[in-house]
Amino acid sequence: MADPSLALLTVTQAVGLFQSFLPKFTEISAVDPVDNPQLVRDVRRGEVAAVVLTLGIGAMASGFTESPVPAISSAVAAFALIVLSEGALNARNGVNDNA
Numbered sequence: 001m002a003d004p005s006l007a008l009l010t011v012t013q014a015v016g017l018f019q020s021f022l023p024k025f026t027e028i029s030a031v032d033p034v035d036n037p038q039l040v041r042d043v044r045r046g047e048v049a050a051v052v053l054t055l056g057i058g059a060m061a062s063g064f065t066e067s068p069v070p071a072i073s074s075a076v077a078a079f080a081l082i083v084l085s086e087g088a089l090n091a092r093n094g095v096n097d098n099a
Contacts, residue, residue: 006061007073014054014077021046022085029091043089047082054078 022028022043033040058074 004069006065006070010054010058010061010070010074011077013057014050014074014081017050017053018046018081018085021050025084025088028085028088033089040089043085047085051078051082 023039023046028039028043031039054074055071055078058071061070061074062068
């Protein structure tokens, strides 16, 4: 089995990149996407930038270790963080409609 340290590095870098390129989850979930399309564009652009860099770091780490584990871990981390940010973006849909 490959050394997990570079795989862990890719996961922590993914979290850091998503924090850098996206607004806070509380800001994303507090805004209605229909009323604020600019925030939706910012989130999607941030996701693209963070995913590209995350996958690049994973590919470089896999090249160093000659193991697919860092690339796989970066892809899984990016997928999980996209699911979280899209969930926060759509959190208001159907919630507090009567408020």
